[in-house]
Amino acid sequence: MAKQPHLLVEPGDLTDVALLPGDPGRVDRIAGHCDDHTVVAENREYKVVNAEYEGRELTICSTGIGSPSAAIAAEELDAVGVETLIRVGTTGALQRGIDIGDMVVATGAAKDEGTTKRYEDATLPAVPDYDVLTALVDGAEANGEDVHVGPVATDDAFYAETDQYVENWEAAGVLAVEMEAAALFTLARRKGMRAGAICTVDGNLVEGTQKGETDEDELPSKAKNNVERAIDIALDATTTL
Numbered sequence: 001m002a003k004q005p006h007l008l009v010e011p012g013d014l015t016d017v018a019l020l021p022g023d024p025g026r027v028d029r030i031a032g033h034c035d036d037h038t039v040v041a042e043n044r045e046y047k048v049v050n051a052e053y054e055g056r057e058l059t060i061c062s063t064g065i066g067s068p069s070a071a072i073a074a075e076e077l078d079a080v081g082v083e084t085l086i087r088v089g090t091t092g093a094l095q096r097g098i099d100i101g102d103m104v105v106a107t108g109a110a111k112d113e114g115t116t117k118r119y120e121d122a123t124l125p126a127v128p129d130y131d132v133l134t135a136l137v138d139g140a141e142a143n144g145e146d147v148h149v150g151p152v153a154t155d156d157a158f159y160a161e162t163d164q165y166v167e168n169w170e171a172a173g174v175l176a177v178e179m180e181a182a183a184l185f186t187l188a189r190r191k192g193m194r195a196g197a198i199c200t201v202d203g204n205l206v207e208g209t210q211k212g213e214t215d216e217d218e219l220p221s222k223a224k225n226n227v228e229r230a231i232d233i234a235l236d237a238t239t240t241l
Helices: 023-030 067-079 130-142 163-171 181-191 221-238
Strands: 017-020 034-045 046-053 057-060 084-093 103-113 148-155 176-178 194-204
Touching: 017 067, 017 221, 023 046, 023 057, 023 221, 057 067, 057 221, 067 181, 084 130, 084 181, 084 221, 103 181, 103 221, 130 163, 130 194, 130 221, 148 181, 176 194, 181 194, 194 221
Parallel strands: 017 057, 017 084, 084 194, 103 148, 148 176
Antiparallel strands: 034 046, 046 057, 084 176, 103 194
16 A cells, blocks of 8 residues: 555554644654654654553654544544544633633534535534543543543634634533544544544633633643643553553
């Protein structure tokens, strides 16, 4: 099989499980929690690293921003033999009382994006694999962490999330909004893979705090610190999958 055109990897290059941050820079942060790591490839928004954590071999691959680039990553990871995808990202809360730095484990993702519609009808669910979901929740408990567990929304248009959109999501009981989970859940289901997602809250749209507004960096300091904790939970989850 030819080398994949975006990830620049071939069968045999990667492991069976991949952690998927959006930001290529976060690949290095996750690798820093591991015992050893090797860069496999870098191209565009994609950085691919193989690592080892507590004796468990795993892959870390950035997906960039949004469902289109996440779907490309999922397609090419599947093509080279990866079986399990775990999104480790950030998200904006949609319910009062969910604080910056809190963590959300998704039980499903509203398909409020365009990518999955090219694959299937919008009525088909975008849901995580039960074993991956359970491993993330159990990993949080093992680390002494509380996480919010429930549905999220996946949206394409970061700057078009109007007050009406936010009110509708809040009224529906959706916990948070992010930009990749629906595509990853959908592609994984269609291809016989497993997928899950844990995200750290970087703002609360209902309470009026947006990403980047409370700190000079992209992430507020509390969210930045708790991203590290979410990484530990995801890594612990890989040891049971």
